[in-house]
Amino acid sequence: xxxxxxxxxxxxxxxxxxxxxxxxxxxxxxxxxxxxxxxxxxxxxxxxxxxxxxxxxxxxxxxxxxxxxxxxxxxxxxxxxxxxxxxxxxxxxxxxxxxxxxxxxxxxxxxxxxxxxxxxxxxxxxxxxxxxxxxxxxxxxxxxxxxxxxxxxxxxxxxxxxxxxxxxxxxxxxxxxxxxxxxxxxxxxxxxxxxxxxxxxxxxxxxxxxxxxxxxxxxxxxxxxxxxxxxxxxxxxxxxxxxxxxxxxxxxxxxxxxxxxxxxxxxxxxxxxxxxxxxxxxxxxxxxxxxxxxxxxxxxxxxxxxxxxxxxxxxxxxxxxxxxxx
Amino acid sequence: xxxxxxxxxxxxxxxxxxxxxxxxxxxxxxxxxxxxxxxxxxxxxxxxxxxxxxxxxxxxxxxxxxxxxxxxxxxxxxxxxxxxxxxxxxxxxxxxxxxxxxxxxxxxxxxxxxxxxxxxxxxxxxxxxxxxxxxxxxxxxxxxx
Numbered sequence: 001x002x003x004x005x006x007x008x009x010x011x012x013x014x015x016x017x018x019x020x021x022x023x024x025x026x027x028x029x030x031x032x033x034x035x036x037x038x039x040x041x042x043x044x045x046x047x048x049x050x051x052x053x054x055x056x057x058x059x060x061x062x063x064x065x066x067x068x069x070x071x072x073x074x075x076x077x078x079x080x081x082x083x084x085x086x087x088x089x090x091x092x093x094x095x096x097x098x099x100x101x102x103x104x105x106x107x108x109x110x111x112x113x114x115x116x117x118x119x120x121x122x123x124x125x126x127x128x129x130x131x132x133x134x135x136x137x138x139x140x141x142x143x144x145x146x147x148x149x150x151x152x153x154x155x156x157x158x159x160x161x162x163x164x165x166x167x168x169x170x171x172x173x174x175x176x177x178x179x180x181x182x183x184x185x186x187x188x189x190x191x192x193x194x195x196x197x198x199x200x201x202x203x204x205x206x207x208x209x210x211x212x213x214x215x216x217x218x219x220x221x222x223x224x225x226x227x228x229x230x231x232x233x234x235x236x237x238x239x240x241x242x243x244x245x246x247x248x249x250x251x252x253x254x255x256x257x258x259x260x261x262x263x264x265x266x267x268x269x270x271x272x273x274x275x276x277x278x279x280x281x282x283x284x285x286x287x288x289x290x291x292x293x294x295x296x297x298x299x300x301x302x303x304x305x306x307x308x309x310x311x312x313x314x315x316x317x318x319x320x321x322x323x324x325x326x
Numbered sequence: 327x328x329x330x331x332x333x334x335x336x337x338x339x340x341x342x343x344x345x346x347x348x349x350x351x352x353x354x355x356x357x358x359x360x361x362x363x364x365x366x367x368x369x370x371x372x373x374x375x376x377x378x379x380x381x382x383x384x385x386x387x388x389x390x391x392x393x394x395x396x397x398x399x400x401x402x403x404x405x406x407x408x409x410x411x412x413x414x415x416x417x418x419x420x421x422x423x424x425x426x427x428x429x430x431x432x433x434x435x436x437x438x439x440x441x442x443x444x445x446x447x448x449x450x451x452x453x454x455x456x457x458x459x460x461x462x463x464x465x466x467x468x469x470x471x
Contacts, residue, residue: 043433138430145397145426146447147406147414149348152341187329188336196336235339242335243327 003179003212009114011173011322012124012165014281015059017051019133019159021266025259027282030160031058037134037159045079048132048161052077052088055163056128063165067093074098074113075128076105076273078136078157085128094126103198103227104181105129105273107297107318110164111178114320117168124168130161131272140191140304153193155229155255155271162277173285174323176292177213181205183301185314191300191307194271195232198298201317202228203239206296207246209319217246220321222290226276226298227255229268250290254279273297285324293322348410355412363389386417393418397425423447 017032032054039047052075060066073092075085076099089096101108106129113125134144136157142148166175184201191197202225210217217223228236233253240246254276255269276297284290302313327335363385370381396402402422406413413419427446431439445452 143423143426143430143446145400145403145429146423147403149407149410149414151343186332188333193336193340196340200332231339231341235336238335238339239327239332 002181003177003209005177005213006114006118006175008168008170009117009175010167010169010171011175012167012169012171013059013063014162014164014277015055015062016162016278016282017055017160018278018282021133021156021263022158022160022258022270022278025263026257027278029286030278030282031055034159037132044132044135044138045084048077048079048084048130048135049087051132051159051161052084052128052130052163053091055161056088056092056126059126059163059165070094070124070126071122072097072113072116072125073128074109074116074125075130076100076109077130078102078105078139078272080139084130084132084135088128101297101316101318102299102301103131103271103273103275104297104299104316104318106162106277107226107295107320110166110175110295110320111180111318113166114175114178117166122168125166127164127166128161129273129277131157131159131274133157133159133272136272140302150267151192152267153190153195153229153231154267155194155227155232155269156259156266158227158255158258158270158272158275158278160272160274160278162274162281164277164281172325174325176321176323177209178321179205179209179212179319181208181317181319183314183316185312187312189307189310189312191302191304191313193231194227194300194313195229195268196235197300197302197313198228198315198317199232199236199239201315202236202296202298203243205317205319206240206294207244209294209321210246217248220290220292220294221250222284222292223248223251223294223296224276224280224284225251225253225255225296226273227269227271228253228298229271230256231268232298252279252284257283273299288324291324293324295320295322351408352410352412352415355409356416359389359412359416359418389417390421393421394425397422398429420448420451423451 018030023033041047073094074097077084099108109127116122186200188197237248258270259266298317367381370376431443
């Protein structure tokens, strides 16, 4: 069984940094924002490393913690060989685990860190994720300044980084259970339509989470998916309705909501592992409406080589349930 | 739901691209570039006393310069993505693809980065341009002797 409950894993705090397009989006009060994509560094890749360091430094300072006070660091990003996370981790004397599930990396890092706290008796853990629009464009798509015409289904990689401090001491935010997803391939080949690639993976993890824990979808006040985008979110809802008879009444997709509709350059919405935590910590948890939230990270596991070889694209999705106490 | 059924579901929710609008836009923009080129060539011939052949070469150089400069200044990619084939098919698109690749890899080393990726997108234009020129010349020789 891929689902299990946690007894004592809590979120203590989170710190976010958002990029130049994100700060003009639907959320205006991020902890830090960037004026440009370089962030006073020479390259975009180095800027992304600096973004991770800023959110890690800040969360440590805020809680007066030394490197030695953190038991484990789990981070992931979209760069080749997750080198952004590794380079950032090289600045900290903290045992490090790097994870990759594309845009589901954040949820994967939460699960790995929570398991360490639950079963390995660690006192705390730091989870970090980041994505950078231009370093991702350079790696997965065309050169940055190349104006390739894009279809409406394209998603726009969000720029930002989020660090989350997990602890075994009770706080308001309890990580209640998790479900590790399976890799799903429904025959999509279009890398500019990632919502369609990932929707079946999200559906499968939601269905197995609900059945394995004997719950219905109404148990949750909110199902927050990662980066399906506005088109992908509709596909997921329809897919669940047709195949499993599940009506997603309280579903929000972070990618679809992160930007304003007037930001046309973002097409179908945000993508990237950072989309979900940016929206969760800066909007959902600040609104204090939802008590039980199912977080569903969605990742398209493609790589430009396989896409060029015309192979279909597999996707993964992991889920974590979050309980907010008053 | 099997893969085929799922692809049908995806199609239902995928917005259609406005092909007709794009084609008209590309026609107008491409045509405008053509008119601009003709005007420039006429100016070269009339005012600078150039031969027609020479004027066309200078026009080509001018187009490449403008496209590369605008790419480096950072706004040409927005024009290309809006005007679509109207801007990326002519010489302007070729210059744009080279300049944008060069900008991307300028910090990754002159050989391993800039040199290796300079023709990342334009390479296929050069290769298949040469291949088709080769076969067309053979055809030309066969037909016209």
